[in-house]
Amino acid sequence: MDHEAEAHRTDLMTITRYVLNEQSRHQESRGDFTILLSHIVLGCKFVCSAVNKAGLAKLIGLAGETNVQGEEQKKLDVLSNEVFVKALISSGRTVSLKAILLGFVDPVLLIQLGRHVLIWIQSTSQCILVSEEDEEATFVDPSLRGKYCVVFDPLDGSSNIDCGVSIGTIFGVYMVKDKDNVTLDEVLQPGKNMLAAGYCMYGSSCTLVLSTGSGVNGFTLDPSLGEFILTHPDIKIPKKGKIYSVNEGNAKNWDGPTTKYVEKCKFPKDGDSPKSLRYIGSMVADVHRTLLYGGIFLYPADKKSPNGKLRVLYEVFPMSFLMEQAGGQAFTGKQRALDLVPTKIHQRSPIFLGSYDEVEEIKALYAAEENTA
Numbered sequence: 001m002d003h004e005a006e007a008h009r010t011d012l013m014t015i016t017r018y019v020l021n022e023q024s025r026h027q028e029s030r031g032d033f034t035i036l037l038s039h040i041v042l043g044c045k046f047v048c049s050a051v052n053k054a055g056l057a058k059l060i061g062l063a064g065e066t067n068v069q070g071e072e073q074k075k076l077d078v079l080s081n082e083v084f085v086k087a088l089i090s091s092g093r094t095v096s097l098k099a100i101l102l103g104f105v106d107p108v109l110l111i112q113l114g115r116h117v118l119i120w121i122q123s124t125s126q127c128i129l130v131s132e133e134d135e136e137a138t139f140v141d142p143s144l145r146g147k148y149c150v151v152f153d154p155l156d157g158s159s160n161i162d163c164g165v166s167i168g169t170i171f172g173v174y175m176v177k178d179k180d181n182v183t184l185d186e187v188l189q190p191g192k193n194m195l196a197a198g199y200c201m202y203g204s205s206c207t208l209v210l211s212t213g214s215g216v217n218g219f220t221l222d223p224s225l226g227e228f229i230l231t232h233p234d235i236k237i238p239k240k241g242k243i244y245s246v247n248e249g250n251a252k253n254w255d256g257p258t259t260k261y262v263e264k265c266k267f268p269k270d271g272d273s274p275k276s277l278r279y280i281g282s283m284v285a286d287v288h289r290t291l292l293y294g295g296i297f298l299y300p301a302d303k304k305s306p307n308g309k310l311r312v313l314y315e316v317f318p319m320s321f322l323m324e325q326a327g328g329q330a331f332t333g334k335q336r337a338l339d340l341v342p343t344k345i346h347q348r349s350p351i352f353l354g355s356y357d358e359v360e361e362i363k364a365l366y367a368a369e370e371n372t373a
Contacts, residue, residue: 013230015041015208015219022212036148036173037196037210041228043084044169044200044208047155048221050079051167051202076161080154080169081131085138130187130313130345132156137184137345148195149174149187151314156199157282166203168284172318173197187345191317191338199318201284209235209288211325216291232292237328241294241355244275245286253302257333257365262298264361283310287319287353291326296354296362301333308332308350312342316351329359333366 016038023034129138132153140146152171160167173196176186198210206221208228218232244265251259265275275295280286283297290297301308310316320330320337330337330353337351352362 012227015210015228015230018217018219018230019212022214032146033148033173033195036146036150037212040084040150040171040198041208044206045221045226046083047076047080047169048200048202048206050076050083051161077155077158081134084152084154084169085129085131085134132311132314132346135346137187139182147176149176151187151317153311153314156284156315157280160280160282165280165282166201166285166288167282168199168201168288170199170284170314170318171197172314172321184345187313188342190341191312191320194317194321194338197318197321199284199287199322201288203285207231207288209291209322211322213325216322216326235291235326237291237323237326237355238294239327239355240357241290241296242273242275243278243290243293243295244298244358245277245279245290245295246298246300247279247281248277250302250304253304254300255302255333255369257362257369258298258300260365261362283315283319287323290354291322291328294355294358296352296358298352298362299350300352301350305348308348310348310351312340312347312349313345316340316349320351320353323353327356328354329356329363331359331363331366333362 019034019037023031129140130149130151131138150171150173152169154169155161155167156170157165157167172191172194174187174189174193175195176182194213196210196212198208200206200208206228208219208221209232210217210219216235217230218235219228220231221228244262246258246262248262251262254262265277268274278286278289278295280289283299286297289295299308299310316330316332316337317340323330324338330351332340333350333352337349337353340349352359
């Protein structure tokens with residue numbers, strides 16, 4: 001590759017251009033979905049900026065509260081949640097810089113990225129929000145409602161904030177059936193009904209991975225432009241992988257199929273080389289590596305967490321949606337992950353996701369155990 005020529009390319013596929021291209025393929029589109037995605041993208045830019053400045057801005061450490069999961073909240077957890085909630089329920093006006101400086105609107109909508117100041121252009125695209133950090137769903141005022149539900153984990157892996165390990169935002173989007181009569185059932189849908197899902201990883205670079213139901217694409221934030229540029233088009237996960245990702249500290253509490261699979265990864269009996277263990281402890285980072293390199297990510301149920309640990313709506317479903325769109329699989333130990341119908345907004349589930357053949361092995365082990373039961 002001619003890196004110098006690549007560095008001076010002028011025909012850049014930004015995420016905005018990509019989404020507009022996708023919109024043009026649907027004649028009936030009115031642009032609401034495009035506007036919603038642009039708000040999510042801008043929220044990711046804000047959080048990326050905050051993460052990069054966390055140590056200097058005294059955003060590292062605990063906020064002194066716990067969330068609905070019983071987990072201690074970090075200061076960045078609280079900030080990130082506030083950013084996404086306010087961004088997604090913003091009213092239908094264009095915010096002017098003057099209005100912000102005079103205190104007429106919330107300053108959280110003014111974002112500075114390097115030399116660029118971004119003014120939030122507000123919309124009415126969504127009507128219900130579910131966040132990991134909030135006990136209840138947020139219902140948008142009827143006068144501001146759109147036709148989408150957004151589920152999100154504003155800052156996944158936040159226990160790694162203080163040590164500088166990659167963390168991220170996870171999100172998923174559903175269509176509501178009737179925006180004039182919205183109930184909680186609008187978000188308690190199986191993952192297969194999602195319109196879009198993605199995550200934004202804040203690490204050595206800021207990478208946003210997105211699927212709108214026709215493949216998976218990755219975009220990297222260019223800080224000098226303040227834009228996400230397409231760098232990983234049409235991501236396909238390898239059919240097999242050489243990496244497994246799991247917290248082996250919980251091994252004594254695992255069920256039989258998980259124990260057998262991990263044992264086979266370490267001590268294969270068919271002459272293959274052992275798989276490598278890679279576990280960061282941040283779902284976004286572990287899944288991102290799995291998506292690019294192949295392998296499997298496991299967070300099984302165990303004796304301590306018989307229903308699993310990861311949340312269905314805003315962790316299991318979006319990541320499973322992306323994995324399937326990239327040619328992989330996602331399995332709960334009982335069924336295809338995207339077929340699961342949640343009954344609570346913070347419901348948990350076991351999850352095995354990754355390369356097609358690796359998940360097939362896990363499915364076979366669970367099937368064998370069920371047949372001998």
